Amino acid sequence: MPRRRGGVTIKHVAADAGVSLQTVSRVINNEPNVRPEMAERVQAAIDRLGYVPLIAAQRMGGSKSRLILALNDRDRTIAGWRNREGTDWVDQMLLGGMLTCGAHGYRLILELVDTHSDHIERELSATIGALQPDGVILTPPHSQDLVILNLLAKRGISIARIGSLTPGPGFCLTMDDEAAARLATGHLLDLGHRRIGFIKGSDDYELSGWRVTGWRAAMDAAGLAADLIEPGDFDYASGRTAAGALLDAADPPTAIIASSDQMAIATLDVALERGLAVPHDLSIISFDDTPIARYASPPLTAVTQPIAAVVAEAVERIIAEQHGARLSIEPKSVPAQLTVRASTSPPRSIG
Incomplete structure (x- = not known):
């Protein structure tokens, strides 16, 4: 028996x-x-x-463990789960990572890590010791954390870094956030908008700065002032504060780009509370394109990030490196797309 x-x-x-x-x-x-x-x-x-x-x-x-470990931000991920707001980033990461791992006989494991913890080295060392992964995928802000990067490098683990170009070990993959912001701004400029506001993401993330750079570049190229910008933290509360500040400006925007869906939904709510019609009084564009953007009323025009494709590429590169391939150290970019929906239109004055 x-x-x-x-x-x-x-x-x-x-x-x-x-x-x-x-x-x-x-x-x-x-x-x-x-x-x-x-x-x-x-x-x-x-x-x-x-x-x-x-x-x-x-x-x-x-022998190889044939395990790839993906690390994601603990606080933001758990907050999204507890608030039942959706975790589309994690869903898409698992989609691209698990399918690609499965095709090569590997497994993907997700762990949540607090990058601001004083015990990050001890916590991560315990995880690495228990799982012995062949490679690690780091998402922002872990992908720019030198403590994490150096710890993994010392152990000879392949590192795929998403959303960071900070010098350090591992290879870098981005979704070209700067170009995506230029694309979003260009769409609004083509519709006739000239006062375009921007709600920035958390300074903990390199990509927040890239998006601002893209917005400014598009505004500068059009000969327009890039003076309507407010800080945010990717969440709903900061989006409300930022949207209110932009709409209270002496010469308010006719369009706002928000660096996350949560902040875009907050902007939509603030606009409607003030009696503004979206999109005729205010056009709104979001970053991420999670389900809440698609099911908003009106549905939000959004930058659709290729998260699954980027993570799939990260897995491919880790596995190739494990099999002795000599990979280019140049960062690789997978471009995002703009999905146009009902939240953008020409401003009322020319519509």
Whole structure:
């Protein structure tokens, strides 16, 4: 009778098959230097005993764990879950990462880390020690955290960094936020807007600055003042404050670009509370394009970020590096797109 699955170890498999622990490890990891009849004997023992390979067994003899770890910001992710506001960034990250990992026989594991914690090294070291990942995908703001980057580099772990160009170990992938902001601003300029406000994202994220740069560049190229800008923190509350400040300006905007869907929804709410018609009195463009943007009333024109594609590329590059490929150190950009919906139109004066 097969043993209980939870009590079976690699030692039981080796004893049942009459082979060494190293041979079992080679079979588990699909290594080529195992005779077919030996592999069949080990696999038969695995099936008979109901053995589930553990990470520790897969690491024997220096073999790969075939695990890729993705780190995301703890506070923002948990806040989104608790408020039931959706976690589309995480969903898209898992979509691109899991499907690509699965196609190569790898697994993706998501961990949440507080980048501002005084215990970040201890916390992350414990996670790395337990999982022994072959590679780590870092999202903002972890992707620019030198403490995290240096810790991973010292352990020889492949690093994929999303949304950061800070000098340091690993390879960088971006969604070209600067170009996306230029694209969004250009859309409003083409509609005839000349007073275009901007709500910035958190300064903890490099991409917040890139978006401001793109907006300013488009305004400057059109010969227009880029003076309508307010700080935000990607959340609804900061969006309300920023939108109110922009609309209270002596010469208020006829359009506002918000650096997140939450801040864009807040802008929409503030506009409607003030009796402004969207889009005829105020056009609104958002970044991210999560479900709340699509189901708003009116649906929001939004920068659609290729999160799944970027994470898929990160996985591909980590796996290629694990197999000895020599990769370019130049940052790679996957462009975002602008999805036009009902929240943008020509300003009332020319509409």
